[in-house]
Amino acid sequence: MGRTLFEKIWDEHIVASPEGEPTLLYIDLHLVHEVTSPQAFDGLRLNGRTVRRPDRTLATADHNVPTDPISTPVNDPVSRRQLEALEENCHEFGITVFPRGHENQGIVHIIGPELGVTQPGMTIVCGDSHTSTHGAFGSLAFGIGTSEVEHVLATQTLPQQQAKTMSVTVEGKAPAAVSAKDIVLAIVGTLGTGGGAGYVIEYRGEAITDLSMEGRMTVCNMSIEAGARAGLVAVDETTVDYLRGRPGVPQGEEFEALANHWRTYVSDDDAVFDAELVIDASKLVPSITWGTNPAQVVALSGMVPSPDEFDDPDQKNATERSLAYMGLTPGTPVRDIEVDVVFIGSCTNSRIEDLRAAAAVVEGQRVASSVRALIVPGSHRVKKQAESEGLDKIFLDAGFEWREPGCSMCLGMNPDQLKVGQRSASTTNRNFEGRQGRGGRTHLVSPAVAAATAIKGHFAAPSEVGP
Amino acid sequence: MKPVRVLEGRAVPLERSDVDTDQIIPSDWLKRVERTGFGRGLFSEWRDDPSFVLNDQSYVGASILIAGPRFGTGSSREHAVWALMDYGFVAVIAPSFGDIFRNNSSKQGLVIVQLPQVDVEGLIQLIKDDATRLVVIDVDQLRVEVPEAGWQRSFELDPMTRERLLHGWDDIGLTMRREAAITKYETTSHAPTLVGVFDSDGHAR
Ligand code: SF4
Numbered sequence: 001m002g003r004t005l006f007e008k009i010w011d012e013h014i015v016a017s018p019e020g021e022p023t024l025l026y027i028d029l030h031l032v033h034e035v036t037s038p039q040a041f042d043g044l045r046l047n048g049r050t051v052r053r054p055d056r057t058l059a060t061a062d063h064n065v066p067t068d069p070i071s072t073p074v075n076d077p078v079s080r081r082q083l084e085a086l087e088e089n090c091h092e093f094g095i096t097v098f099p100r101g102h103e104n105q106g107i108v109h110i111i112g113p114e115l116g117v118t119q120p121g122m123t124i125v126c127g128d129s130h131t132s133t134h135g136a137f138g139s140l141a142f143g144i145g146t147s148e149v150e151h152v153l154a155t156q157t158l159p160q161q162q163a164k165t166m167s168v169t170v171e172g173k174a175p176a177a178v179s180a181k182d183i184v185l186a187i188v189g190t191l192g193t194g195g196g197a198g199y200v201i202e203y204r205g206e207a208i209t210d211l212s213m214e215g216r217m218t219v220c221n222m223s224i225e226a227g228a229r230a231g232l233v234a235v236d237e238t239t240v241d242y243l244r245g246r247p248g249v250p251q252g253e254e255f256e257a258l259a260n261h262w263r264t265y266v267s268d269d270d271a272v273f274d275a276e277l278v279i280d281a282s283k284l285v286p287s288i289t290w291g292t293n294p295a296q297v298v299a300l301s302g303m304v305p306s307p308d309e310f311d312d313p314d315q316k317n318a319t320e321r322s323l324a325y326m327g328l329t330p331g332t333p334v335r336d337i338e339v340d341v342v343f344i345g346s347c348t349n350s351r352i353e354d355l356r357a358a359a360a361v362v363e364g365q366r367v368a369s370s371v372r373a374l375i376v377p378g379s380h381r382v383k384k385q386a387e388s389e390g391l392d393k394i395f396l397d398a399g400f401e402w403r404e405p406g407c408s409m410c411l412g413m414n415p416d417q418l419k420v421g422q423r424s425a426s427t428t429n430r431n432f433e434g435r436q437g438r439g440g441r442t443h444l445v446s447p448a449v450a451a452a453t454a455i456k457g458h459f460a461a462p463s464e465v466g467p
Numbered sequence: 468m469k470p471v472r473v474l475e476g477r478a479v480p481l482e483r484s485d486v487d488t489d490q491i492i493p494s495d496w497l498k499r500v501e502r503t504g505f506g507r508g509l510f511s512e513w514r515d516d517p518s519f520v521l522n523d524q525s526y527v528g529a530s531i532l533i534a535g536p537r538f539g540t541g542s543s544r545e546h547a548v549w550a551l552m553d554y555g556f557v558a559v560i561a562p563s564f565g566d567i568f569r570n571n572s573s574k575q576g577l578v579i580v581q582l583p584q585v586d587v588e589g590l591i592q593l594i595k596d597d598a599t600r601l602v603v604i605d606v607d608q609l610r611v612e613v614p615e616a617g618w619q620r621s622f623e624l625d626p627m628t629r630e631r632l633l634h635g636w637d638d639i640g641l642t643m644r645r646e647a648a649i650t651k652y653e654t655t656s657h658a659p660t661l662v663g664v665f666d667s668d669g670h671a672r
Contacts, residue, residue: 015645015648015649015652016645016648018645020626020627021627022627024642024645024648024649026649026652026653026656028656028658028659029658035497035498035544036497036543036544036545038500039500039501039502039545042500042501042502043502047639049639053660055660055661055662056660056661057661058661063497064497064498076498078498078499079498081498081500082498082499082500085500096661096665096669097669098669102669103670104665104669104670104671115664115671117661117664119658119659121658122658127543128542128543129541129542129543129567143542143543143567144543144567145543145544145545145548145567145570145571145574146544146545146546147545147571147574147575147638148570148571148574148638150639151638151639151642154639154642154643155639155642155643155646155649156649156653157642157649159627159638159641159642161625193485193537193540194537194540194563197563197565197566198566227540227565227566229566229567247664247665247671247672248659248661248664249659250659258659293485293487314484314535314536317484318484318485411494412494413494413495413497413498430489430541430542432487432489432490432541433489433490433512434489434490434493434512435489435494438493438512
């Protein structure tokens with residue numbers, strides 16, 4: 001019987017599989033950031049341990065860097081301490097680090113791929129649940145907790161139970177107005193927040209392979225929102241073309257040889273998945289979350305649902321609580337909901353294509369006067385690229401703020417936060433209560449919808465924007 | 468970490484489903500670089516509310532948390548476990564848990580007891596009827612009991628987690644028993660490293 005892509009990568013990374021114990025899995029690349037690492041480094045020091053493979057470890061500041069101009073100091077003393085601790089720890093243990101303002105700095109899941117250090121067939125971990133993003137490259141990438149960060153630093157391995165496999169096939173072509181974000185919102189909405197628990201998902205089908213690498217990353221990024229540990233897309237020419245010429249990969253013949261090897265990272269035709277889900281791409285529509293978990297999804301053209309639509313008492317309750325928190329009335333057309341803040345950023349949607357999609361909508365328009373709109377590019381490289389294309393000017397002319405890279409309002413650790421009761425259209429991945437600031441109300445959308453919403457002041461499709 | 472065999476304490480019911488890690492410990496708290504003191508941030512968005520269950524005097528000092536389904540979903544932050552333990556919880560009982568949360572818990576000695584929803588509801592009722600009732604969790608026998616009410620259920624733990632709790636084993640130490648295998652793997656693996664990719668200032672070569 002053939003093997004799935006996940007099983008191939010898994011098998012290749014087994015260091016030991018002692019009876020009655022989890023498999024000891026080798027980790028090829030460990031990405032580190034300031035929030036989940038200080039206690040891990042602390043633990044190493046406490047026990048007199050070192051970092052086993054600094055050459056398989058890469059660190060960047062992202063979660064709580066302010067997005068103000070780099071010349072302004074980090075005012076929050078706690079953030080400053082974390083950022084300093086990251087640099088000190090990396091220097092002490094010999095790890096390459098990109099501090100705030102460094103040309104390679106950015107959100108950890110943006111920089112791995114753009115530097116070409118994320119590669120097919122690898123096992124990749126990071127102390128952040130959206131590590132699943134890297135699975136777009138046909139690598140097994142998943143989030144870990146701080147004590148696992150310490151474990152990987154010390155041993156370059158992780159004891160792991162083998163996950164089950166699930167294929168999610170998005171069959172046929174998606175309509176032109178449907179973005180990668182809409183695809184993954186539909187998947188999360190279908191699976192529910194727990195539907196993927198215990199599984200590694202492989203995304204398949206024409207609507208997935210039609211996506212660019214950036215779109216695939218958006219899809220894999222939100223695997224965790226369906227409860228899955230990781231999401232994967234098989235390697236194809238799109239993958240290889242994306243990586244060619246990046247700093248982390250070799251050049252010339254050496255690259256082509258490597259690429260040939262990468263092309264084996266696909267599921268065999270006769271591989272069997274433990275679970276399968278098929279979604280008809282032609283039925284997908286631009287979508288938005290209305291509630292406080294990412295599975296609470298509705299069409300942009302739809303209405304806020306009512307608790308009465310659910311039979312399960314748990315879901316009915318959850319719906320009531322979400323509606324109350326979100327300050328929404330059942331039956332309200334989504335397009336009538338006004339927003340206070342538009343945030344375009346995060347490891348879900350802050351790559352260059354996302355910024356291009358947003359810029360195409362706002363060019364020549366003005367942000368509604370009631371709206372604060374921010375663009376936070378995913379990395380300095382993305383920012384530089386966008387500026388070389390003049391996108392910054394388009395955004396600034398339209399009334400957007402153009403910020404320095406970081407996680408920013410995705411999780412509200414830095415000063416970019418929603419105030420109590422404020423409502424956002426956000427290109428991020430989590431709409432939990434208080435995620436973007438205490439009492440803030442988050443609606444997850446694609447970059448194009450976020451951009452149109454900024455112009456209109458209420459949720460809107462790009463087609464509604466225009467002279 | 469300390470070995471855990473039998474836990475005994477009073478319990479507090481948190482009757483909510485989908486308590487995610489952002490709610491267990493809001494992100495403000497993630498900025499700390501220490502490992503201690505997170506208990507003050509536990510459920511901090513709810514603690515201002517006098518009617519929140521942890522503010523109920525009858526549950527003060529409870530060391531076992533009983534919650535609704537899908538407890539601990541969301542982000543990978545281990546701070547959620549630190550917060551629960553720093554506050555004084557030694558175990559969480561719920562119908563289901565977030566994967567990463569469950570995993571993080573087992574590494575630090577927070578005991579995760581998964582029971583069918585009806586049993587969790589039954590247990591919550593017992594505690595609501597009388598908050599002084601003691602709950603006993605036996606990690607060795609994989610049993611949870613309210614002896615005073617004659618209530619008893621068994622639960623499952625994967626064998627490794629059970630052993631680890633019973634012995635108080637540290638993860639890294641366990642793995643390094645296999646260092647020879649790791650070294651051998653490293654000599655045969657061809658996965659690229661970062662050698663030569665960046666200079667000492669982190670600039671791409
Ligand atoms: S952008 Fe948001 S989801 Fe992504 S790594 Fe940063 S905080 Fe996590």
